[in-house]
Amino acid sequence: MTEANKDAVDAITDQWHAVRPDLDTVPMAVFGRINRIARAVSDEMERTYNRYGVSLGEFDVVATLRRSGAPYTLSPRQLSATLMLTSGGMTGRLDKLEKAGLLCRNPDPNDRRGLQVTITERGLKLIDEAVAAGLEVQRAALSGLAGEEVEALSGLLRKLMAGVG
Amino acid sequence: MTEANKDAVDAITDQWHAVRPDLDTVPMAVFGRINRIARAVSDEMERTYNRYGVSLGEFDVVATLRRSGAPYTLSPRQLSATLMLTSGGMTGRLDKLEKAGLLCRNPDPNDRRGLQVTITERGLKLIDEAVAAGLEVQRAALSGLAGEEVEALSGLLRKLMAGVG
DNA sequence: TGTAAGTAGCTTAGCGCTAAGCTACTTTTC
DNA sequence: GAAAAGTAGCTTAGCGCTAAGCTACTTACA
Incomplete structure (x- = not known):
């Protein structure tokens, strides 16, 4: 992970690491990204459906x-x-x-x-x-990932959901 | 994907496929699972923090x-x-x-x-x-995934978030 | 220096949800 | 067949949020 590729969630985990180096920040990074993706895509879908009233x-x-x-x-x-x-x-x-x-x-x-x-x-x-x-809208959100990456993501999400559902 | 491993999101995509076979249901499966995971884990976190008032x-x-x-x-x-x-x-x-x-x-x-x-x-x-x-709570939600799976998921989510943020 | 534009936090109206409780009706039990 | 329990959809009060607009203050500019 180079400095330039850091995102908003990295900024948060970096802050936590600085003040509480004893905490494992991997889980909060995973769910932080899941929450932000869910929110961003839902907001976009909301705007899309609004156009249909x-x-x-x-x-x-x-x-x-x-x-x-x-x-x-x-x-x-x-x-x-x-x-x-x-x-x-x-x-x-x-x-x-x-x-x-x-x-x-x-x-x-x-x-x-x-x-x-x-x-x-x-x-x-x-x-x-x-x-x-x-x-x-959803297809466009996934367009940055290669076909096999979408495949892999889909499988990992299925496995994760089985553990929280 | 055997019959037994189908989950709630599979049931939805199967229904869509039956009535609209022209639609690509892969994107809705990905974001359907992301939304459900986000909600389930957030609800659990809410209950956890409630115990602290x-x-x-x-x-x-x-x-x-x-x-x-x-x-x-x-x-x-x-x-x-x-x-x-x-x-x-x-x-x-x-x-x-x-x-x-x-x-x-x-x-x-x-x-x-x-x-x-x-x-x-x-x-x-x-x-x-x-x-x-x-x-x-977050660590427990990830406990069904192996270390390298969490790693892979984390990387894919980072890439996905970069495309929607 | 005076004025216009920008920014601070707060207030209010309105929205969509939940939790609790209602009436109407069905099912179960004796 | 009567009483009890369960289930249908709706209503209401309350919660947390947003959008819009307020006052108070600061900054930029002629």
């Missing part, structure tokens, strides 16, 4: 319905479980998306407590454009 | 002062710039930390607009214990 969180709702396949119908409960969101948070997202005409809520014919959430024609059209735009 | 965000403030070295003094502006936070958010964190007796605000002798934020004795003691506990 939805937030990243709202996109996730429509995307979950889209990838569930025809007839693009799930209950609010299934959605909030998948998106790791409370029912209160889900209600808010569904309210906005329904008002925007991207999905609709209908009573569940088999359980009068429940609802069925379905993508509208307009929602389907929007998600199929927006998902491609989002993927392009 | 501070949130993760409040910890970050005291940690930034700590690693700046003696006399552990920075301006609110320096802190909010380092932590990528607005001045309003910083005011709130400083209010709580000052009330908790972990730091104090003093007028800047050289600039009557400014303040100097300094760790208290109590704050210094707390941060030196809490930072070790936080590092242990």
